[in-house]
Amino acid sequence: MTQSPLSQSLRAWMDVFMHRSMRGWTHFAKSTGLSMPQFSILMQLHHRGVCGLSDIRARFDITTAAASQLAEKLVQAGYIERHEDPSDRRAKKLKLSPKGAKFIQQGINQRHRWMDDLVKNLSAAQQKKVAEALDILTEIAKDVDRHVDM
Amino acid sequence: MTQSPLSQSLRAWMDVFMHRSMRGWTHFAKSTGLSMPQFSILMQLHHRGVCGLSDIRARFDITTAAASQLAEKLVQAGYIERHEDPSDRRAKKLKLSPKGAKFIQQGINQRHRWMDDLVKNLSAAQQKKVAEALDILTEIAKDVDRHVDM
DNA sequence: GAATATAGTTCAGCCCGCTTAACTAAAAAG
């Protein structure tokens, strides 16, 4: 089993990066009193915009009951809004409230700050190189997601 | 507030990559019946090798009691081994059992497979570029971790 | 329009993680 240099590099980067960001996110979620499931729903709404409750159910592979209860708590806490879908009055649409959006943005900014710290000491040439490479990766990753994503 | 091209690229990449890997990991953990806290401990042990129970306590910011109970469950399930520290017989050292190590490796291999799929269609020139960039990032990320890490 | 299917809510009950508190045992301090 041969490993290309790129595979090696990807794996090394994944190890370091994943470990670090996981820690950051869990710490951030915890610091606010939100549970991980609750926090994950906020992240999903951030990523997807408006979601049906049934999308949440499918995405996290939980029962409708569980999704409903989690959503209710987030509504109570003021992080999300829940509205009837006009086109199907049985369905509910969820989206981040201003408070929820602001909250998630803070978390993202924290991650960004870490990354900015990471690269600020690179030379201009290195920065250019890295930026180009990441753009390539992001482009193809988005493309893959388009086919697989829920 | 000016944003360098690199900052932009890092942020875009982080969004896509984090979202995707989180989903992969939680799905993997869930598929095995392990809770996220239990799974996180296995990941920590994979990352760190042998850990004291007190390291777990500090890393996840939980009480010693909680750490002890989680460890006990993982020992019962056969994922980790717990031994007395010869140099301080009050302390316990935790490490992955063969079963635990194999299990985590499977999860990592799944992530790797995703990444390999991601890059397999890049040209040789692009692959080289991306590999170089990731190596640069990995190197500095490790360096930062050395100072901040627990 | 009656029968059926679908989207959510609510509730009882279970399991789990977590904390506090009481405890054991070993190490460190005096």
Next chain:
DNA sequence: CTTTTTAGTTAAGCGGGCTGAACTATATTC
């Protein structure tokens, strides 16, 4: 050697996530 500190275990109790089941309300099918 006694006191105090440190590492971990154990048990009781709380709160949260999850499921299954019973229910409401809307949409779909025939």
